[in-house]
Amino acid sequence: MQIESEVTTGGSMTPASREGKYLTFELDREEYGLEILKVKEIIGIMNITSVPQTPDYVKGVINLRGKVIPVIDLRLKFIIEPIEYSDRTCIIIVDIASASGKRVMVGIVVDSVSEVLNIKDDEIEDSPNFGGRLGTEYIMGIAKVKGGVKILLDIDQVLNAEELNVLDKAA
Numbered sequence: 001m002q003i004e005s006e007v008t009t010g011g012s013m014t015p016a017s018r019e020g021k022y023l024t025f026e027l028d029r030e031e032y033g034l035e036i037l038k039v040k041e042i043i044g045i046m047n048i049t050s051v052p053q054t055p056d057y058v059k060g061v062i063n064l065r066g067k068v069i070p071v072i073d074l075r076l077k078f079i080i081e082p083i084e085y086s087d088r089t090c091i092i093i094v095d096i097a098s099a100s101g102k103r104v105m106v107g108i109v110v111d112s113v114s115e116v117l118n119i120k121d122d123e124i125e126d127s128p129n130f131g132g133r134l135g136t137e138y139i140m141g142i143a144k145v146k147g148g149v150k151i152l153l154d155i156d157q158v159l160n161a162e163e164l165n166v167l168d169k170a171a
Helices: 161-170
Strands: 020-027 030-035 039-044 058-064 067-073 090-097 103-110 112-119 139-145 148-153
Touching (some): 020 090, 020 103, 020 148, 058 103, 090 112, 112 139
Parallel strands (some): 030 148
Antiparallel strands (some): 020 030, 020 112, 039 090, 090 103, 139 148
């Protein structure tokens, strides 16, 4: 499934700018959302070539129409128990901006893709503060939609600069 989107500049989002379209997906029976403008493509699980001496959550690289794309398993990155991949498992190709402004295409493995939702600003609350020891900088906010909650991820913050550098070298 090809998703048309524009390249956006990196940086933190102000609360007023969080409204928009989000691709929602599932990880361990929890719903998450990504800004649709960061999503380039959704593909089924495919052969992933492992790369030695990378962190556990880095599954390896894929060849996508001649481009080598690093792939991370979001379950492992978020320290969630790994599961066997199924026919619902997907790789979401996202465009990530590092702190230096460099752009990196990365595949993220998720349990399943749900839907694209138009989330209004009044449906989004700031991410909860769990104290200084738990970092939540990658959570853009919590959306209250359809009687449930969706954790909205700032995909540019999920991987830090050092991790992006490792992925860039792996590709």
